[in-house]
Structure formats: C-alpha cells, structure tokens
Amino acid sequence: MPTFDLPIDKTGCVDRCLYGQSKKCTVTKNPNERYPSRKALVLRNWELINSKKFESEITAQIRKKRINDFRWFSSGDFFSLESIDKVIKVCKNLSRIRHWIATSRDDLLKEWLKDNSIPENVNIRLSAPVPNMEIPQFMIDEFSPFGVTFSETTTDPHKANCHASISTEKGINCGDCDLCWKKDHKITKYYLKGVKNEIS
Ligand code: SF4
Structure with a gap:
C-alpha cells in the first residue's frame, strides 16, 4: 500500500501522543522503521514537505503509480497548518484517488477547519489520544459535522473492527480492505496487540 510518511521525532507526534509516551506506538515497535533505507525515506519526505517543490513532486510521484487509494501518515503526522x-x-490535484489521512492533531485540524473544508476524495481519520479508550463524544460532536471520521484502540479483540490488527501478522496489512478510506465508516477500532495486562 503506497503511503507518504514522516519521521515521528521531527513531526513531534511521538512526544505529544500518549501512544508514543507509553511506548505503544506501532511505529516505534516496528523493526522495519529502523532500517537505514526507511529512515532515509522518511527524512527525505520531511525535507520535501518543508520545501516549495512538495506539491508538484509528490503529485507527480503518486500520479505515476496509477493507483486508486493513497494513505498518508502510517508514520508521522501533520505538524503545522501549512502542512x-x-x-x-x-489530494485535490489527484481528485480521482481516494486519500486516507490519519492524524492525532485535533488542535491543528480544528484551526484549519475554520477556513477550509475537506475535499470529497479525502477522508481525515482523527485518532483517539489515549490507548484502549473510545473516541470521546465531545470530539465526535465537534468534528463529525465537518466529515471527519475517527479511530480508536481496544485490548479486546472481539470489539475490534479492523481485521488486520487482529491478525497474527506484524504490522497492519490491509489487503483488499478499504474501510478506512470510506467516509461512512465512522470509527475504526484497532486491536492493541500484546498490551492487555499493561493498560487494562
Ligand atoms: S480497517 Fe481495513 S483499511 Fe482500515 S486499517 Fe484495518 S485493514 Fe486497513
């Protein structure tokens, strides 16, 4: 699955998010993230998103892939309104592609939505800030009217609705599942593997 990812230390998500602070962040636990080539790629992305060529370069790179769905931030997050x-x-340049953007930046999103709206082909999925916690109702009430969707985690595999998080494979392999791109799939609930006794 093609993604655009950023370094978690540069975007600051690892420090501000309770998943990062409690060492339950899937990125910090994934050994693939430690490969030099992967580190170089996310660093290149960081430099690119902070440059003037980001829009044209990334638009061209994604367009070349001739895909239907694109995922943003399997690692990293928004870090400014400009980002x-x-x-x-x-996403607007690539309007034939469905975009799923994962973020925990409710603060930035709230600010951005004052002057902007989410394009039809984009699904921004806001994650609950605390592991094993349902997305708070006030966040649902505040963001739903703008078309924002949500994600949360559970330590009970029977409550999860993301099949990939329940599988025994490492990481999340979506396969042909596309629920997170769908705007009518309001809440994705991931199974938090192997942490039941630590946080329940
Ligand atoms: S619900 Fe489907 S699309 Fe979303 S992360 Fe799980 S497997 Fe992927």
Whole structure:
C-alpha cells in the first residue's frame, strides 16, 4: 500500500501522543522503521514537505503509480497548518484517488477547519489520544459535522473492527480492505496487540 510518511521525532507526534509516551506506538515497535533505507525515506519526505517543490513532486510521484487509494501518515503526522494545506493541495490535484489521512492533531485540524473544508476524495481519520479508550463524544460532536471520521484502540479483540490488527501478522496489512478510506465508516477500532495486562 503506497503511503507518504514522516519521521515521528521531527513531526513531534511521538512526544505529544500518549501512544508514543507509553511506548505503544506501532511505529516505534516496528523493526522495519529502523532500517537505514526507511529512515532515509522518511527524512527525505520531511525535507520535501518543508520545501516549495512538495506539491508538484509528490503529485507527480503518486500520479505515476496509477493507483486508486493513497494513505498518508502510517508514520508521522501533520505538524503545522501549512502542512495540512500542502497535503490537501496534493489530494485535490489527484481528485480521482481516494486519500486516507490519519492524524492525532485535533488542535491543528480544528484551526484549519475554520477556513477550509475537506475535499470529497479525502477522508481525515482523527485518532483517539489515549490507548484502549473510545473516541470521546465531545470530539465526535465537534468534528463529525465537518466529515471527519475517527479511530480508536481496544485490548479486546472481539470489539475490534479492523481485521488486520487482529491478525497474527506484524504490522497492519490491509489487503483488499478499504474501510478506512470510506467516509461512512465512522470509527475504526484497532486491536492493541500484546498490551492487555499493561493498560487494562
Ligand atoms: S480497517 Fe481495513 S483499511 Fe482500515 S486499517 Fe484495518 S485493514 Fe486497513
């Protein structure tokens, strides 16, 4: 699955998010993230998103892939209002592609939504800030009217609705599942593997 990812230390998500602080962040636990080639790629992306060529370069790179779905931030997050603008511009350039953007930046998103709206082909999925916690109702009430969808985690595999998180494979392999791109799939609930006794 093609993704655009950023370094978690540069975007700051690992420090501000309770998944990062409690060492339950899937990125910090994934050994693939430690490969030099992977580190170089996310660093290149960081430099790119902070450059003026981001919109044209990433639009061209994604367009070349001739895909239907694109995922943003399996690692990293928005880090400024400008970063949201830049990503959304790329999504608008690629209007035939469905974009799923994962973020925990409710603060930035709230600010951005004052002057902007989410394009039809984009699904911004806001994650609950605390592991094993349902997305708070006030966040649902605040963001749903703008078309934002949500994600949360559970330590009970029977409550999860993401089959990939329940599988024994390492990481999340979506296969042909496309629920997270769908705007009518309001909440994705992931199974938090192997942490039941630590946080329940
Ligand atoms: S619900 Fe489907 S699309 Fe979403 S992360 Fe799980 S497997 Fe992937």
